[in-house]
Amino acid sequence: MVQQSLFGTDGVRGRANVGLTAELAMGLARAAGDGRTGTVVIGRDTRRSGPMLASAVRAGFNAAGFDTVDLGIVPVGAVSFHTREAKAAFGVMVSASHNPAEDNGIKFFGPDGAKLDDDREAAIEARYHHGAPWNEVSGDDVGIQVPGIDVVGAYLAHLLSQADYRLSGIDVVLDCAHGAAFLAAPQLFGELGANVEAINIEPTGMNINDGCGAVSPGMLAERVEGRIGLAFDGDADRCIAVDEDGMVCNGDVMMAILARHLRGRDELPGDRVVTTVMSNLGFRLAMRKMGIDLVETPVGDRHVLEEMRRVGAGLGGEQSGHLLFRDRTTGDGLLTGMRLLEVVAATGAPLKELRRVMVEYPQVLRNVHVRVKDRLGDADPIWATVAAMEKRLGDQGRILVRASGTEPLVRVMVEATESHEAAAIADDLVIVVRRELGGVSEGGG
Numbered sequence: 001m002v003q004q005s006l007f008g009t010d011g012v013r014g015r016a017n018v019g020l021t022a023e024l025a026m027g028l029a030r031a032a033g034d035g036r037t038g039t040v041v042i043g044r045d046t047r048r049s050g051p052m053l054a055s056a057v058r059a060g061f062n063a064a065g066f067d068t069v070d071l072g073i074v075p076v077g078a079v080s081f082h083t084r085e086a087k088a089a090f091g092v093m094v095s096a097s098h099n100p101a102e103d104n105g106i107k108f109f110g111p112d113g114a115k116l117d118d119d120r121e122a123a124i125e126a127r128y129h130h131g132a133p134w135n136e137v138s139g140d141d142v143g144i145q146v147p148g149i150d151v152v153g154a155y156l157a158h159l160l161s162q163a164d165y166r167l168s169g170i171d172v173v174l175d176c177a178h179g180a181a182f183l184a185a186p187q188l189f190g191e192l193g194a195n196v197e198a199i200n201i202e203p204t205g206m207n208i209n210d211g212c213g214a215v216s217p218g219m220l221a222e223r224v225e226g227r228i229g230l231a232f233d234g235d236a237d238r239c240i241a242v243d244e245d246g247m248v249c250n251g252d253v254m255m256a257i258l259a260r261h262l263r264g265r266d267e268l269p270g271d272r273v274v275t276t277v278m279s280n281l282g283f284r285l286a287m288r289k290m291g292i293d294l295v296e297t298p299v300g301d302r303h304v305l306e307e308m309r310r311v312g313a314g315l316g317g318e319q320s321g322h323l324l325f326r327d328r329t330t331g332d333g334l335l336t337g338m339r340l341l342e343v344v345a346a347t348g349a350p351l352k353e354l355r356r357v358m359v360e361y362p363q364v365l366r367n368v369h370v371r372v373k374d375r376l377g378d379a380d381p382i383w384a385t386v387a388a389m390e391k392r393l394g395d396q397g398r399i400l401v402r403a404s405g406t407e408p409l410v411r412v413m414v415e416a417t418e419s420h421e422a423a424a425i426a427d428d429l430v431i432v433v434r435r436e437l438g439g440v441s442e443g444g445g
Helices: 022-033 050-063 076-085 118-130 151-162 184-191 251-264 281-290 301-311 333-347 351-357 373-378 380-396 419-437
Strands: 011-015 039-044 067-073 090-094 103-109 145-147 171-175 195-199 228-232 239-242 272-276 293-297 315-317 323-325 363-369 397-403 409-416 440-444
Touching: 022 050, 022 090, 022 103, 022 118, 039 050, 039 076, 050 067, 050 090, 050 103, 067 076, 076 090, 076 103, 076 151, 076 333, 103 118, 151 184, 151 333, 171 184, 184 195, 184 228, 184 333, 228 333, 239 251, 239 333, 251 272, 251 281, 251 315, 251 323, 251 333, 251 351, 272 301, 281 293, 293 301, 301 315, 301 323, 323 333, 333 351, 363 419, 373 397, 373 409, 373 419, 380 397, 380 409, 380 419, 397 419, 409 419
Parallel strands: 039 067, 039 090, 067 145, 171 195, 171 228, 272 293, 272 315
Antiparallel strands: 011 103, 090 103, 228 239, 315 323, 363 409, 363 440, 397 409
């Protein structure tokens, strides 16, 4: 039987204390640190299981001889920043990002503050599965925990030093999803001069992402009342905006706004943007109209970053709200929100006007819970149906069927000029996926 990979598109995730146990967290950290030395910085979001898993990660690295710096509850951008600043061997974020509170995850970062590549994750996993004997560490070689000093303050000072504009006079509502940004985001935008109302800033450990934040922007849309809204997810690597009329601006819309602005300032290297296969057809057409080259990658901000580095791009991201900039090595929702509001400040135009840079095609996403998602690539009846549907759409639509990297799902995405046509095709494909791979479908958006 083939052993299922622990690492998905965004680290290791699972139900906390069931699939993702303290033993697993400690073992992965021990495997990552085995035979090496250095320092590790560790942050977490607000989940109830966070302290347990972060402690296990610390124990694993300490057992391998690494000193660990406890950052506490911080946005993932702070972990990336402090990893670089401390010249640490690793950074770790304990978070399941946008997943429900019952889940948790472990993201590893390298010394440059970027997520580890596939090869390094595979090496950690292989060492974990191999198990003992471990490199022997004892006496004063055993690692210790070192407290972090003004962790959030240093991170925010760094972001503020990168700001190009003050946000004075801009009214903004921040939905912090009861997550890692609940303290940092209101402080950042307040210090930038915006008039801030912050909501969902009372984490209980079990209310993170619960009907709020970047995965549920409808709550924010009802609260903006003529203001701009910014919604973050659990670890604040994502940002989704809401315009003054309550219309959601996803990652595609924000990238289109930023691409046009940066190109106009001659700050878009190579007139090139990197995005994933999930980006809306309307975004692709907008880039083509502006003469901006579009480079496509698989889903995952890590893949976007790798391609940005390869082609020298200064902007990239995902429809989900992970955006990456030339001087950053991981998605940082606070930076994304800051850069978007800077366009509003620079142009004097409301977000509801800026968003007209692109027209979104109706896009329907269906999530199909399956038993054997790894068989998708060999399921010929599914791909034959996709080919037939693509022929039907011609150049007026697009179909994408892919396995989730973090959940037991197959995702079916269909774009068309009419929403009812996209929905009909998606529903037909769901039936075929269920038949071929097993499972029960659930709608997604």
